[in-house]
Amino acid sequence: MATDTLNVGVALGGVAPEHEVSVISALQAAAALDRDRYTPIPLYIAKxxxxxxxxxxxxxxxxxxxxxxxxxxxxVALRPTPHGHVELIEHREVGAWGRLTRPPRRIPIDVMLLGLHGGAGEDGGLQGLCETFNVPYTSTGVFGSALGMDKVMSKRVCEQAGIPVVEFVAFREEEWAYNEEEGLDRCEEEIGYPLVVKPARCGSSIGIARADTRDELDAAIEDAFRYDSKVIVERAVEEMREINCSVLGDAHEATPSVLEEPKPSDDDEVLTFQDKYMREEDGGGAKGGGAKSADAAPEGMASLDRIVPAPLSDERTDAIQDVAVRLFHLFECAGVVRIDFMIDEETDQLYFNEINTIPGSFSFYLWEPSGVSFDELVHRLVQIARRRHREHNGRVQTYDVNLLSEKSLQGLKTGGGDG
Ligand SMILES: Nc1ncnc2c1ncn2[C@@H]1O[C@H](COP(=O)(O)OP(=O)(O)O)[C@@H](O)[C@H]1O
Ligand SMILES: [Mg+2]
Known part of the structure; x- marks a missing residue:
């Protein structure tokens, strides 16, 4: 590997249902890394x-x-070293004599490119590990990642900021277990059928079901609790258009992409996991897939049928892009995210639906028509990560005074040792 390039640890896989989708997204991004600047080092998290x-x-x-x-x-394992670097260190069992036959291999990492979808890769867990190890990483931070993963908290934050969301009710498993009938009553009284039931912190339509009767609702909620300890029940928007917008940037500046209108197959109301990732190439529909990915990996999210840019008036497009940028800052995002909206066609009302802080295929298919190539997108992600890291490290984090020095400890009873 060239020595004057940055080593980019490309995290992929992960313990989540979107494991394979992550492999595709991350390898697409790795292929788009400019090799004159960056050397991709894969970090595969097996199932x-x-x-x-x-x-x-x-x-x-x-x-x-x-x-x-x-x-x-x-x-390998990840190992912190001083001054904001980490290394991958070979993880081996010791030999017969209780010692390693040679020193473990070490690979320095300058910046982490997080390509995991769902689970600990997207919900702030891995971000927290990067923070703890003080290595730059390309995604929203711990707080925004956790907030964005939680469909209940996301919607509460939007409500507080005056951004419309569909009517919803949320249950923790413990509440639900003791008050099922009351819970069902609440859904019926506060919202009414048809309803959509979702685990609060999943993705890829996993565990999502529509309910038109009390029995269906009960079964859907029970099922959703198999995936998460928190469940959200929403009004089903019957005449609905989905509109998504990607946003790229950080707290300093954020730019919205063109909008997309994804299309579910047949007449399904809900985009399924199959729709999103397992679609056969049928040659029909407008594809947003770009050239860069083709030689690197299957298309992943880029293969979904969609219309780009979404057929909306310029005014409507501008307005949605403005809300997307507001949401980007509200959720304290960094890097590239995709914000998904719904338009209720009966009332023409726009609703925030969800935010994806590590969007499928890094939303490159929305950036290419916005004038940002995939290479440029990943380059910007790395730059944003490094700038955030520099800013963070420029703040006061520790004091040089040792509060445990003998002088400071004089008179302190610790209750242990020789006291
Ligand atoms: N309130 C709703 N009314 C109608 N359809 C919905 C509603 N919420 C979600 N959907 C449909 O279900 C899909 C998945 O829901 P979403 O909230 O995006 O969860 P996920 O994180 O699994 O993508 C959406 O893309 C949309 O097609
Ligand atoms: Mg979604």
């Missing part, structure tokens, strides 16, 4: 939670035979 690195992990075709791939890969 069992173990971590690997190694060049073969950058090749999407190799994922067809995972056992063979992991045999060739190097199992």
């Amino acid at each position: 069992d939670g173990t971590w690997y690195t190694g060049a073969p992990l950058l090749n999407v075709d190799r994922y067809a035979d995972l056992d063979a791939l992991l045999d060739e890969a190097l199992q």
Whole structure:
């Protein structure tokens, strides 16, 4: 690897249902990294939670035979070093004599490109690890990631900011378990059918169901609790258009992309996991997929049928982009996000639906028609990550005074030791 490039740790996989989708997104981004500036170092989080690195992990075709791939890969752990760097350190069992036969391999990482969807990769968990290890990373921080992952809290924050959301009711599992009938009454009285039930912190339409009767509602809520300990029940918008907008930037400046209107297959009301990721190439519909990904990986989110730019008036487009940028700042985002809206066609009302702080395919298919190539997008992500890291490290974080020095401790009873 060239020595004057930055080592970009590309995190992919993850312990989440969107594991494979993440592999595609992250490898698309790795392929878009300018090799004169960056050297991608894959960090694959297997479904069992173990971590690997190694060049073969950058090749999407190799994922067809995972056992063979992991045999060739190097199992690693992340290790902090002073001054905002981390390294991947080879993780090996000790030999027969209780010692390693050679020192473990180490690979320095300058910045982490987080390409995980759902679970701890997107909900602030991995972001927290990067913060703790003080390495720059390309996503929204711990707070915004956790907030964005939570459909209940997201909507509460929007309500507080005056951004419309559909009527909803939320339950914690503990509340629900003891007051099922009351809970069902609340949904019926405060909203009424048809309803949509969702686990609060999942994605990819997992655990989402529509309910038209009390029995269906009861079953849908029970089912949603299999995925999460918190469930949201919303009014189903029957005549609905979905409109999404990506936003790129940080607290200093944020730019909205063109809008997209995704299209579910057939007449399904809900975009399913299959719609999003497992669609056969049928040659129909407007595709947003770009050239860059084609040689790197299957298209992932980019293969979904969609209209880009969404057919809306200029005024409407501007207004939605403005709300998207407001939301980006409200959620304290950084890097690239995708904000999903719904328009209720009966009333023409726009609603915030959800924010994806690590959007499928990094939303590159919305940036290309906005004049930002995929290469430029990932370059900007790395720059934003490094700037945030510099700013963070420029703030006071520790004091040089040792409060545990002998002088400071004089007279303090610790209750332990020789006191
Ligand atoms: N309140 C609603 N009314 C009608 N359809 C909805 C509603 N909420 C979600 N949907 C449909 O379900 C899909 C998935 O819901 P969403 O909230 O985006 O969850 P996910 O995080 O799983 O993508 C949406 O893309 C939309 O098609
Ligand atoms: Mg969604």
